Amino acid sequence: MRLRTECKSCKKLNKVSSKGVLLRRDLEEKVGEEFRFRCTDCGIENTTHVNSIIAANSNLVTYILIPFGAIFFILVSYYIGAIIIITALLSSNNSNSTLFNKSKV
Numbered sequence: 301m302r303l304r305t306e307c308k309s310c311k312k313l314n315k316v317s318s319k320g321v322l323l324r325r326d327l328e329e330k331v332g333e334e335f336r337f338r339c340t341d342c343g344i345e346n347t348t349h350v351n352s353i354i355a356a357n358s359n360l361v362t363y364i365l366i367p368f369g370a371i372f373f374i375l376v377s378y379y380i381g382a383i384i385i386i387t388a389l390l391s392s393n394n395s396n397s398t399l400f401n402k403s404k405v
Contacts, residue, residue: 310339
């Protein structure tokens with residue numbers, strides 16, 4: 301989770317430290333009801349209220365989970381496919397020998 305707040309002068313979003321913060325109450329305990337930050341774009345110092353902070357999902361989790369999910373899916377599909385093929389071959393072989401043993405001249 302990424303926490304951001306808007307600069308009052310240039311309207312750019314700035315990062316807010318979110319280490320150990322899950323709720324606004326946690327952030328308020330950490331930095332206070334109102335806190336100061338310096339805009340990374342224009343350099344002006346702003347004061348903002350905890351309620352004006354917005355949270356966004358971190359894309360890092362998505363970028364990590366999608367490749368692992370794809371690799372997992374491919375491996376599972378490969379092994380399930382291999383198991384199905386081996387089972388079909390063994391079953392076919394077994395049925396052929398059963399058919400041969402049942403037939404008499």
